[in-house]
Amino acid sequence: MKEKTKFNRRDFINTGLRIGIGAGLGLIGVGLSTRSVNGKTTWQIDPAKCIQCGKCTTECVLQTSAVKCVHVTDMCGYCDLCSGYLKQGSKELNTAAENRLCPTNAIVRTFVEEPYFEYKIVEELCIACGKCVKNCGAFGNGSLQLQIQQQLCLNCNQCSIARNCPSQAITRVDTDSPYSLKGFKDLKIGG
Amino acid sequence: MKHKIKYFFLILVLSVSTFDIIAQRFPAPEFEGDYKIPQTQISKVQPVFFEYLDIAVFLATLSVITWVIIKKRSRKAVFWISVFSLLYFGFYRNGCICPVGSLQNVSMALFHPEYTIPVTAIIFFIAPLGFTLFFGRTFCAGVCPLGAIQDIIALRPVSLKPWIRYVFGLIPFIYLGLAVLYAATGTDFIICRYDPFVEFFRHSGSSLIFGIGGILLVTGIFVARPYCRFFCPYGVLLNLVSRVSRRHLSIANGKCVNCRLCESACPFDAIDKPTGLESKKDNRGLVKKMMIYGLITPVLILVTGWSVSRFHGELAHVNFKVRLAEEMMTIDKNINNATLPDEIKAFQSSGSVVENLYREAASIVYRFYVGSWILGGFIGLVFGLTLARLTIFRYRDEYLTNKGNCYSCVRCVPYCPIK
Ligand code: SF4
Ligand code: SF4
Ligand code: SF4
Ligand code: SF4
Ligand code: SF4
Numbered sequence: 337m338k339e340k341t342k343f344n345r346r347d348f349i350n351t352g353l354r355i356g357i358g359a360g361l362g363l364i365g366v367g368l369s370t371r372s373v374n375g376k377t378t379w380q381i382d383p384a385k386c387i388q389c390g391k392c393t394t395e396c397v398l399q400t401s402a403v404k405c406v407h408v409t410d411m412c413g414y415c416d417l418c419s420g421y422l423k424q425g426s427k428e429l430n431t432a433a434e435n436r437l438c439p440t441n442a443i444v445r446t447f448v449e450e451p452y453f454e455y456k457i458v459e460e461l462c463i464a465c466g467k468c469v470k471n472c473g474a475f476g477n478g479s480l481q482l483q484i485q486q487q488l489c490l491n492c493n494q495c496s497i498a499r500n501c502p503s504q505a506i507t508r509v510d511t512d513s514p515y516s517l518k519g520f521k522d523l524k525i526g527g
Numbered sequence: 528m529k530h531k532i533k534y535f536f537l538i539l540v541l542s543v544s545t546f547d548i549i550a551q552r553f554p555a556p557e558f559e560g561d562y563k564i565p566q567t568q569i570s571k572v573q574p575v576f577f578e579y580l581d582i583a584v585f586l587a588t589l590s591v592i593t594w595v596i597i598k599k600r601s602r603k604a605v606f607w608i609s610v611f612s613l614l615y616f617g618f619y620r621n622g623c624i625c626p627v628g629s630l631q632n633v634s635m636a637l638f639h640p641e642y643t644i645p646v647t648a649i650i651f652f653i654a655p656l657g658f659t660l661f662f663g664r665t666f667c668a669g670v671c672p673l674g675a676i677q678d679i680i681a682l683r684p685v686s687l688k689p690w691i692r693y694v695f696g697l698i699p700f701i702y703l704g705l706a707v708l709y710a711a712t713g714t715d716f717i718i719c720r721y722d723p724f725v726e727f728f729r730h731s732g733s734s735l736i737f738g739i740g741g742i743l744l745v746t747g748i749f750v751a752r753p754y755c756r757f758f759c760p761y762g763v764l765l766n767l768v769s770r771v772s773r774r775h776l777s778i779a780n781g782k783c784v785n786c787r788l789c790e791s792a793c794p795f796d797a798i799d800k801p802t803g804l805e806s807k808k809d810n811r812g813l814v815k816k817m818m819i820y821g822l823i824t825p826v827l828i829l830v831t832g833w834s835v836s837r838f839h840g841e842l843a844h845v846n847f848k849v850r851l852a853e854e855m856m857t858i859d860k861n862i863n864n865a866t867l868p869d870e871i872k873a874f875q876s877s878g879s880v881v882e883n884l885y886r887e888a889a890s891i892v893y894r895f896y897v898g899s900w901i902l903g904g905f906i907g908l909v910f911g912l913t914l915a916r917l918t919i920f921r922y923r924d925e926y927l928t929n930k931g932n933c934y935s936c937v938r939c940v941p942y943c944p945i946k
Contacts, residue, residue, distance in 0.1 A: 350771040354660055357768055361660075365653045368636050368644050376578050376645040385877065389869045399731045408567050413553030452556045454565075477552055487570030490729065493624045493632065493648075494716035503873030504847060508643075514572045 377508040379495040380516050383481040385505035388466030388473075392482060395497040396464075402489035403464035403482055403497065405442070405457050411479035411519040414452035420472035420480045421445055421455060437467050459485070479519070486514050581620065582650050585670070588612060589658055593665040596776050602937040609669030609678055617672035622728035626651040626666070627673060627761040628719050630703075631710035638711040655761075659768045663775035663928075667755065667765060668935040673724050674755055678936060680744060681751035684794030692796060693913060695757045700909045703760035704902040712894050714846040723754060751794035755934065766931040776928060776935045779945045783925030790926065792939040797932040802923045816918040824911030828904045835903030836896060843895035852888035855881055 381392075381403065392403040423437050436443070442461035446454045457480075464482060472480040484495075484506070498506035509516065555564075588608065595604040616622065624632075624647055632648035655666035667674045702718075709715045719725070723740035726732030746753045755762055769775065778789050778798070785801060792798070843849045851870055858871060867875075874884070928939070 350773075353771040354773065357660055357771070358657070361653050361656055364633065364637075365649055368633065368649050369646065371636065371640070371642075372644045372646050372649060376575065376647060377643060378572060385873070387869065387873045387876065389873075391869075397726075397729060397732050406567060406569060409564050410555070410567065412555075412564075414556045415553055448562050449558060449560050452558065452562075454562075475552075483569065485570045486572040490621055490623065491573075492719065493628045494719045496720070499715060499720070499847075502868070502870035503877065505873075510643075511572055511575060515569050517567065517569070520567050 376491070376511055378484075378486060378491055378511050378514045379489060379498060379506055380484050380509045380514060381482050382505045382507065382516050383483070383518050385503045386466075386469075386482055386501075387503045387505075388470040388482065389502050390465055391500055391502070392464040392466065392497055395500045397490065397492060397496050398488070401464045401497075402484050404459050404462045404485045404488070405464065405466070405469055406481050406483045406485075406515075406517060407455060407457050408479045408481060408517055408520045411477045412455065413477050413479075414448065414454060415476065416451045416453055418445070418453065418455060418472075419475035420468035424471065424475070437471060439463070439465060439467070443468060481517055483515055483517060578645070578647050582647055584615065585651065586654060588615075588670050589654060589666060592669050593658055593662045596665050596668060596935050596937055597662055597774055600776070600937060600940045602941055605669050605935075605937050606679075609675035612670050613672055613675040613679065616670070617676060617724070617728045622672050622722070622725045623719070624648055624651060625672060625722075626655050627671070627759060628716065628722065630761050630764070631706055631716045631718055634707045634710040635713060639713055642713075656764060656768055659765050659772060661773045663772045663930060663933065663935045664765050664769050665935050667762070668937070672728070673722075673759070674752065674934065676724055676727070676744070677747045677752045677754060678934070680747050681794050682748050684751040685749050686791065686796055687750065689796075692756070693917070697906075697909060697913065698757050699760055699763045701906055702758055703763045704905050706760050708842070708895070708898045708902050709845065712843075712846065712891060712898060714843075714891075718760060752934070756795065756932075769933075770931045772930060775930050776933065776937065776940075778926055778928060778939050778943050781925075782945045783927075783943075784945065785925065786944060787926075788944060789939045789942040792942045793928075793933075794938065795932060795934060795936075797929045797934070798939060799923055799927045799929050801925055802920070813918050813920050817915055820911060820915040820918060824908065824915065827911045828907035831907035831910065832900045832903035835906065836899045839896040839899040840892065842899055843892045846888075846891050846895075848884065849888045849891055852884050855884065 392401055394401075396402050421437060421443050422435050433441070440461045440463055442458045442463075444456045444458060446456070448454050466482055469480045469482050472478055495506055498504075588611070592605060592608045595601055595608065616625070624645070629648040629652040632644050633652045636642050636644040655670070658665055669675055669678070706716075706718050709717050721736065721739070723736060723743050726736050726740055743753050750756075789798060790800065844853075847870075851874060854868065854871055855874065858867065864872070864875075874881075928935075
């Protein structure tokens with residue numbers, strides 16, 4: 337008989353605790369869900385803050401970084417002497433390999449008409465070193481910008497580049513506007 | 528060399544000014560031919576639909592495994608569900624976001640109103656705790672990908688001495704406290720940073736973590752579920768919640784005949800043996816001991832709280848802003864700008880006021896001061912309660928699963944002759 341009452345008392349305490357914990361969990365859930373408008377957030381670089389330090393190449397958890405150079409074509413001057421394509425100080429207008437800035441040759445140049453050239457980034461080759469971005473920003477129009485390509489990004493709970501970015505340029509942004517490019521008129525989201 | 532430095536500085540200054548104005552140095556070309564400026568190409572985001580699919584799969588797996596454990600009591604089914612979880616939540620979804628990590632999102636959200644927490648994180652955090660509240664740690668049994676990878680390789684488990692289990696069992700509490708402190712101060716998600724298995728799921732990552740993961744997996748062959756038992760911070764919450772669970776898996780469903788067949792069936796030493804009748808009488812000294820521990824616990828809380836708060840500066844040093852502020856204070860104003868670290872260059876070029884940075888850093892350090900007192904106090908409380916718990920005597924006349932430590936893996940059930 338004595339055993340039984342004891343058992344009941346413990347049962348009673350357990351039920352009480354259970355209700356308490358359950359209520360606590362419910363409160364947290366309801367409280368937080370009012371603050372979570374979307375399904376998720378995504379990581380993105382603010383090009384206005386980024387200083388092209390080169391960490392994007394090495395700090396991403398992926399073997400080849402999810403960060404890529406994006407060419408905002410609307411801003412491009414189609415320059416013959418492209419500061420993002422050619423090394424500064426290459427005296428002659430010579431596009432020989434040693435004069436090109438990109439370490440992986442990810443920028444393809446095609447002649448359009450005198451004196452304009454079109455530049456394209458081959459995404460598979462780009463390693464997000466930011467060299468072209470830096471030079472284009474310094475001497476050109478700033479049409480080359482580093483962005484996290486959302487198709488490649490694993491959307492880590494904590495982006496490991498963001499943790500080490502010296503300019504703290506990487507933040508969580510709303511998934512509805514997952515890119516922070518500057519100066520574009522026309523954007524094609526696809527593939 | 529001098530030239531190079533100057534050149535860098537020039538780039539720096541210029542690049543700042545460029546982004547501030549976003550004016551075009553070179554006007555957009557006017558093409559005579561029929562060339563059209565191509566659109567800027569960027570890639571799609573994975574549709575939010577997949578997030579909800581993940582939530583649905585997660586809740587379904589959790590429900591199925593709970594049913595299998597409580598009603599079917601089938602080890603085989605649990606095993607196959609854990610294989611599924613390992614493949615889906617581990618290798619397919621790259622083990623991210625997981626409930627273990629989600630506790631950081633929740634802590635961060637509770638202290639940072641501006642942080643919009645993903646729905647997935649809320650549900651991944653709450654659902655396993657909710658299930659555990661009623662049915663025990665069914666989530667650990669085979670939904671958690673971290674648990675699953677370890678459970679599957681626990682091939683030659685050895686039994687550990689109780690003192691080892693108690694001492695190392697304190698680590699998860701400390702880890703939990705640190706993780707909450709860093710998330711609540713918006714500093715870092717250390718559980719994600721040191722997640723030992725996520726690198727396997729992604730097939731890439733830092734070699735240090737790969738190494739730790741490898742060591743844990745090899746250890747895991749002999750010491751079953753080493754991460755779960757001696758590191759997992761979320762496991763602490765599940766453990767505590769599970770103790771008051773309503774319908775926890777039991778070995779003999781209350782019909783234990785003390786045949787001792789299940790005695791060493793559990794790879795995690797989570798089966799409590801019957802206490803025997805003698806120990807039932809020998810109960811008086813224990814009450815006294817318990818009272819002593821009840822008295823020293825507050826003292827412990829103060830001592831550990833104070834000790835940990837001594838290190839709040841070191842703890843805060845992980846925070847980016849605190850580090851930056853310290854660097855800013857110590858830089859030589861006359862030093863050549865080009866040789867400064869990147870973060871200082873970036874800060875200087877951002878045009879922010881340094882006093883604001885100092886103020887912000889000071890408030891973060893203060894939060895760390897308060898936080899480290901709480902963390903220390905929490906550790907002291909855990910120490911005290913662990914000591915006290917060792918003295919609590921609870922009479923048992925049958926073999927029972929330890930509701931806190933049992934992962935509901937159902938390994939012990941087949942050993943029991945009572946069906
Ligand atoms: S780590 Fe930050 S500053 Fe460096 S390149 Fe990436 S976004 Fe830019
Ligand atoms: S220079 Fe660097 S950032 Fe630019 S395209 Fe080449 S690899 Fe990418
Ligand atoms: S979130 Fe992860 S995958 Fe995406 S850029 Fe950051 S580290 Fe790379
Ligand atoms: S103890 Fe932690 S890692 Fe292990 S199964 Fe449970 S939640 Fe997962
Ligand atoms: S179900 Fe049985 S074997 Fe599995 S952890 Fe629990 S007590 Fe141990």
